[in-house]
Amino acid sequence: MIKTLTIEPLTREAFAPFGDVIESEGRDYFMINNGSTRRYHQLGEVQLDEQGRGIISIFRARTLDYPLAIKMLERHPFGSQSFIPLFGHDFLLVVAPVGDGGMNIDPASVRAFRASGRQGVNYHRGVWHHPILALRDDDEFLVVDRSGPGNNCDEFFFDESVQLSLELG
Template identity: 50%
Template sequence: MRELTPEPLTAAAFAPFGSVIEASDAATKIDINQGHAVRYDALAEVDVADEGGRAVISLFRAKPLGELVLRTFERHPLGSQSFVPLGGRPYLVAVAPAGAFDPAAVRLFRAEGHQGVHYRKGTWHHFLLVLEESDFLVVDRAGPGDNCEEVEVELADRIRVRL
C-alpha cells in the first residue's frame, strides 16, 4: 500500500485542482463598509449551471475516519464544489486530476483551519478528511442530472495517510 504525507495547502500547489479560499495577500482586496471591513474578492468561481443546475449553500458535519486509508474518490462533472471550515480546525484534502482516475496522481494536502478549498468540475477528490469532528459551509450544485461519480480504489492502489 502506498503512503502519503500531507503537504501544506498553498494556492500554487492546489491550482491544478481548483482554488484555495483564504484571506491572503495574493487576493484582490477591496475596502468596504466605510472602511470597517475588507472584501477578499472572487476567491473562487462557482460553476454549476450545466444542465439547469443552481448554486446551493449547505452545512456538512464531518467525523474522522477510523483508519486513514484512502479507498474511494468522487468527482462532480456538472458543477464545482467549495468547502470552508467553520471551526478553525485543520483537515486533509486528497485530490487527483480530472479525466480517468489515476491513483498514482493523488496528492494530499494539509489545510489549516482558515483555508477552504474549491474543486473545479471533474476534479477527483476524497470526501471530507477531518482530524476531529468539524463543520463546513459548502457551496455546491443542485438540479437535474447525475453530478456524482465514484470510483473504488483497487486494494493494491489504496493510500495510507501518514501524519
Template identity: 55%
Template sequence: MNTPAALPRLVPRPLERAAFAPFGEVIEASDAVRHFTINAGNTERYHDLATIEPGADGRAIVSIFRAQPRSLPFAVTMMERHPLGSQAFMPLSGRPWLVVVAPAGPPPKVEDLRVFLARGDQGVNYAPGVWHHPLLALGEVSDFLVIDRSGPGANCDEAVLTPAGLIPA
C-alpha cells in the same frame, strides 16, 4: 486486501494556491488575493475567491456539512467527482483538515493522488470533474460551509482505488 504497511504512502503537504491550481481554487483571506476596505473602513473584503460553476440547468446552493473526524493513519480507498459543477468547502470550525485530489479525467490511480493539509482558515473549490475524497475532518466533528450544484443530471461519480493509498499518522 493490502495491509496498511504495504499501501503506497500519501504524504500531505501544506495547501498552497499554486500547488492546488490544477484542481481548483484555494479559498482564504490572504495578501495574495484581491482585497479592499468597505463599509466605511470597518471591513476588509477578500473578493471573488472562487468561481462557482453550477453547470447547465443547475443553480448554486449553500449547505452546511457536519463531518465526523477521521483517524490517521487513513486508507484512501475511493474517490468521487462532480462532473456537472464545482464544489466549494470552507471550514467553519477552525480546525485543520485534509484534502485529497486527482486530476479530472478517467478514474484515478493511487499515483495520481495529491494530499494537502488545509489550515482551519482555508477552503477549497473543486473544479468540475476533479476527483476528490469526501470530507476528511481531523480531531473533532467539524462543520463546513458548502457551495455546490443542485439541478438535473447525474452529478456524482465514484471510483474504487486498487490499491488504496495510506495517509500516515
C-alpha cells in the same frame, strides 16, 4: 501499487490543478461599507452547468481512523464544490486531476494536502477528491455546490492491487 501519501501544506500554487484555495492571507482586497470592511473579492468561482443552481449547505463531519486506506474518490461533473471550515480547525484533502473525463484515476497522481482552519477550498468541476476529511469530530463546513437534475456524483473505487494510505504526521 502501494503508496503512502505525503501530506503537503495547502498553497494556491500546489492546489491550482484541482481548484481554488479560499483564504485572505496574501490576497488583494478593496474597502467597502464606508471603509469598515475589507472585501477579498472572487477567491473562487462557482462552476455550474446550465441546468444547475448554486446552493449553500452545512456539513457536519466525524473524524476517520488513521492511517486511512484511500479506497475511493468522487467527483462532481456538473458543478464545483467548496468547503469552508466554520470552527477554524485544520482538515485534510486527497485529490486527483480531472483526467480525460473517463472513469479512471492514475494512483500515482493522487495527492494529499493539509488545509489550515483559515483556508477553504473550491474543487473545480470534475476534480476527483475524497469525501471530507475532518480532523475533529463534529467539525462543520460551509459547502457551496450544485443542485439540479442529473447524477452530479461519480465514484471511483481503486482496484484491490492499489493500496493508498494516508497517515497523520
